[in-house]
Amino acid sequence: MAQRIAVIGAGVLGLSLARSLAFSGAKVTVFEQNTAGSGTSQTSFAWINSNGKTPQSYHQxxxxxxxxxxxxxxxxxxxxxxxxxxxxxxxxxxxxxxxxxxxxxxxxxxxxxxxxxxxxxxxxxxxxxxxxxxxxxxxxxxxxECLLYPSLFIARLLADIRSTPTLFREKSEVVSIEESAHAAKLTLASGEFWEGDQVVIATGRWSPELSAQLGWQLDLVNSxxxxxxxxxxxxxxxxxxxxxxxxxxxxxxxxxxxxxxxxxxxxxxxxxxxxxxxxxxxxxxxxxxxxxxxxxxxxxxxxxxxxxxxxxxRALPSDGLPAVGYLTPLQRTYLLVTHSGMTLAPILSRLVTEEMIKGDRSALLASYGPQRVLKPLSGIKSPSPPAYLPSAQ
Missing domain, CATH: 3.30.9.10 (D-Amino Acid Oxidase, subunit A, domain 2)
Structure with a gap:
């Protein structure tokens, strides 16, 4: 049976991942609190490069x-x-x-x-x-190196998504996430609910609010x-x-x-x-x-x-590097937040799809599990995120 996956956030990262998941056969629902591309994605110099990016794993x-x-x-x-x-x-x-x-x-x-x-x-x-x-x-x-027109890229992603059975929900703010051994559940500001197999937080600089729903303080630079x-x-x-x-x-x-x-x-x-x-x-x-x-x-x-x-x-983890991976051992909620999102959106969407659908985590992501930039919220006992092991830098 096809997995039911919710992607929260319709910037270039969320849209790229929703497209990739849908093309892989998942039943995808996208929730966006405003409109597609209305956040950081439209305010980027959009220079596609790996010029001076360190460490070596990030360059690769x-x-x-x-x-x-x-x-x-x-x-x-x-x-x-x-x-x-x-x-x-x-x-x-x-x-x-x-x-x-x-x-x-x-x-x-x-x-x-x-x-x-x-x-x-x-x-x-x-x-x-x-x-x-x-x-x-x-x-x-x-x-x-390349330059990119964000609006045209977003238009391409939306066109591909609309060619699939994906449900696209704009003006739909997610206010809470719950996990169990059997399902993930979202509550919307409208009072509606969504329930399915997995959830992706791809909300950029707004990611800490949703990570906190699972008891984690996400350490991003305060933009x-x-x-x-x-x-x-x-x-x-x-x-x-x-x-x-x-x-x-x-x-x-x-x-x-x-x-x-x-x-x-x-x-x-x-x-x-x-x-x-x-x-x-x-x-x-x-x-x-x-x-x-x-x-x-x-x-x-x-x-x-x-x-x-x-x-x-910028949506920038405190150490400047991507935070990509599951937030708890239940592996129901996946975090995807990074700087250089314009450059990384297509490759991250493919690699994250392989992990979420097949369970295969790429060596390219080995250094970028989210536990580096997560702290348990005071007074809340949360299970530790999966121990993604860092690769040699």
């Missing part, structure tokens, strides 16, 4: 994520691409940072992750409007407090006459195309000023600083405008 997982994205795009039945295999260009001006970049590129090459040195002339040929600092004689190109570890500012520009078709990582600004000549900008040092409760004014200091940096970097930007500034709030 992200490499597998890139490959899985490319396979999924190749197998797509529609002509609308959400994934563009553009590669990433990066350079630095400070001598110390240049040395770090070169060391990182050399290390990546030893791992089979291609990093190509490119000379100044090649950078100027690739980006004709670029005002390149005269100190920069060389940069690096990472050809396997409501702001700051560069928890949040990132993303600025969208007006359409500009610039020939940019890939990710660019520069000393002052990260840049990627956002469709129709618009650009998506990120400046990591400005993230210290993030406040999730208050978006920066478009004509305020933050907006003006984005424009100053963009104009220093490219010609044809004198008339540029910032049309939107958003604060992305």
């Amino acid at each position: 997982l992200n490499v597998a994520g890139i490959d899985e994205h490319k396979r999924l795009q190749r197998d797509a039945s529609t002509s609308t691409p959400w994934l563009l295999e553009t590669g990433t260009w990066e350079w630095a001006t400070d001598e110390g940072i240049q040395a770090q970049l070169e060391q990182r590129a050399e290390q990546l090459n030893t791992q089979g992750y291609t990093a190509c040195a490119v000379q100044r002339k090649a950078l100027l040929a690739q980006f004709p409007e670029l005002r390149l600092d005269p100190r920069i004689r060389k940069g690096w190109y990472f050809p396997t 409501n407090q702001g700051g560069k570890r928890a949040c990132s500012l993303l600025a969208r520009t007006s359409a500009l006459p610039l020939q940019i078709n890939s990710n660019i990582i520069t000393p002052e600004l990260n840049i990627r195309p956002d469709g129709g000549g618009r650009l998506l900008l990120q400046a990591l040092d400005l993230d210290d000023h993030t406040d999730p409760a208050r978006s920066p004014a478009l004509d305020g200091l933050i907006g003006k600083e984005f424009l100053r940096r963009l104009r220093r970097l490219f010609i044809n930007t004198e008339g540029a405008r910032i049309e939107q500034i958003e604060t992305g709030q």
Whole structure:
């Protein structure tokens, strides 16, 4: 008999997993408290990469994520691409940072992750409007990396899910989870109930509230407090006459195309000023600083405008690494929370499906059981989560 599985959360992780479970024959119900993709998934720079990600096990997982994205795009039945295999260009001006970049590129090459040195002339040929600092004689190109359009990816996942018998419940908030030896049970804010075999918590930064239903305090970085570890500012520009078709990582600004000549900008040092409760004014200091940096970097930007500034709030376990696995020995409730969700969604959905349906846990997940970031809630006696053994880092 097909397993009955509820997936709570309809971001890219929840939707990817729901799709994979349904394609594997499970009877899936998706519960989303708002609408599909309305959380962190729509406020991401969406750079698909494993560039400088550590430890080695995390690097390998992200490499597998890139490959899985490319396979999924190749197998797509529609002509609308959400994934563009553009590669990433990066350079630095400070001598110390240049040395770090070169060391990182050399290390990546030893791992089979291609990093190509490119000379100044090649950078100027690739980006004709670029005002390149005269100190920069060389940069690096990472050809396997991609950029992703989150809305188009979500649309693909939803289309695939709708081709299955999956039940999709938007505006349906789950307020409690119960487990027994025989079933998992959910209670909705509406007073309705769902009962089945397994539940997945894929609610990103809202995961601690549901984990607490089973007696566990989940240690995530508090994205409501702001700051560069928890949040990132993303600025969208007006359409500009610039020939940019890939990710660019520069000393002052990260840049990627956002469709129709618009650009998506990120400046990591400005993230210290993030406040999730208050978006920066478009004509305020933050907006003006984005424009100053963009104009220093490219010609044809004198008339540029910032049309939107958003604060992305990360779903980030306290140690920076994924928390993926069952919460109790009953193996009824599965936790799926991670940073780099855009890169990892397709590979995690396949690996988690194999574990939930067949009981086979991949070696790629060996280091990422959730017990690392779980503490029992005070006064509540909870059975320990399964002892997933960490692999060598």
